[in-house]
Amino acid sequence: MTFVKITEQPSLHDDLETKSVRELLEEINEEDRKVALVVREAIPQIEKLVTSVVERMRRGGRIFYMGAGTSGRLGVLDASEIPPTFGMPPTLVVGLIAGGDTALRNPVENAEDDRQRGWEELRQHDIGELDTVIGIAASGTTPYVIGALHEARRHGILTACICSNPDSPMAAEADIPIEMVVGPEFVTGSSRMKSGTGQKMICNMITTATMIRLGRVKGNRMVNMQLTNSKLVDRGTRMVVEELGLGYEQAKALLLLHGSARRAIDAYREEHR
Template sequence: MDFIKTTEQDSNYNNLEKMTINEIISNINKEDKTVPLAVEKALPQIEALIDQVVTKLKQGGRLFYIGAGTSGRLGILDASECPPTFGVSHNLVIGLIAGGDSAIRKAVENAEDSTLQGWQNLQDYNVSTKDIVIGIAASGTTPYVVHALKKCNEESIITGCITCNKNSPLSLVAQFPIEVIVGPEFLTGSSRMKAGTAQKLVLNMITTTTMIQLKKVKGNKMVDMQLSNNKLVDRGIKMIMNELNVSQEEASKLLQEHKSVRQSIIYGRK
């Protein structure tokens, strides 16, 4: 089957500059509504990849995201949320972007076209067969990502991907591909829109499900979260109050003593 890059196809809308603000945002919203349905169709692929991630992390491995541009930034965003949300090490989920950390804020020219840099960036972290690497690219053609995964395969490292085109080079190289087919963007080729939203939804699923499977959640609460600001301390106190049926004063005292919602609950039960 020929590879068709639907993310680059012409928008279903034209003469955007002649639309009113209301028409523009209504049409963007209309397109955005289709994204969760596209993700739903990919749930079997998402489940298969998460199963691999959980297995690797339970065995002491790490999860790497690797991407360029918007895709790279989304991977870094998801990775950076794991330590504060689930209390895990910053070295458990690692996001890499073509062009390095400066590319998070400002595009680095031609960085995504390198066929060597992706693997070099992974080697900086001593990537090994214990780990799992997920390439993120809306187009599914980004050389930085595709070639990094090819090298991972050669080194017997499990690979997955998140892309928004069917049968892309990235899908074909990844052992566990996720393809969320969102179709043409409202603004032709602007894959930070529907494709970016789809990638964010899938990334939410991957880390949240993985951390639940790794017992980093109790009931429906983030009991291992980092208590890094007043809002989170207040949330932690409420969790302890509800779990142990104690006063705010007692919950606060437990939290001050144990510096962890989980440990406060464990100690409070004794």
């Protein structure tokens, strides 16, 4: 049976160069509106993955995103946002991209075609059975990702993937395949568009739900966020004010002393109980 890439099928829109800016924007938006509905259909698989990841991370496991091009960049992006948002070490969610950091800004020729390289990079991080490897590739055919998933699975490591084609070679190497079939792209084959949007949404869902289940959010607040700028210091101060009923300056001093809203609140309550 021939594997058909829906991601490479002709766009539902044609003669793009003849359209006005308004027409282009409205038609791009028309396609984008389909993404959230498709992601919703994938929630059962995302739930299965998050449940498994949380159980492993509670025992010391990590998440590794693997991807090339746009897919790799989105994995690195999601991983890089975990420390400032949730106050977790940068080693717990790791984004690996074919071609390394150079590929974040510039394409690295043939990097994604190396089937062995992904697993070699995972071994450099001392990958183990409590870890989870999540491959990201719109096509579902990227050798760098497929090779890494294959070896990870062979070594008893949980594997998952996010792709935009059903029954892909990548999905065949995943214990938990997440297939969000968004259909042909607005510009034929340009998977940085709908596929990229869906990948970003799913990565957000995976790590945000995981961090919440691991206790890194209180109510709906980022009480463990890093205080890396004045905006975040102000946000954290207001959290302390609301939680403890202190004045703004007292709350700010407490926050800066302890380094996070959660630690400031816990320390104050411990001292005054």
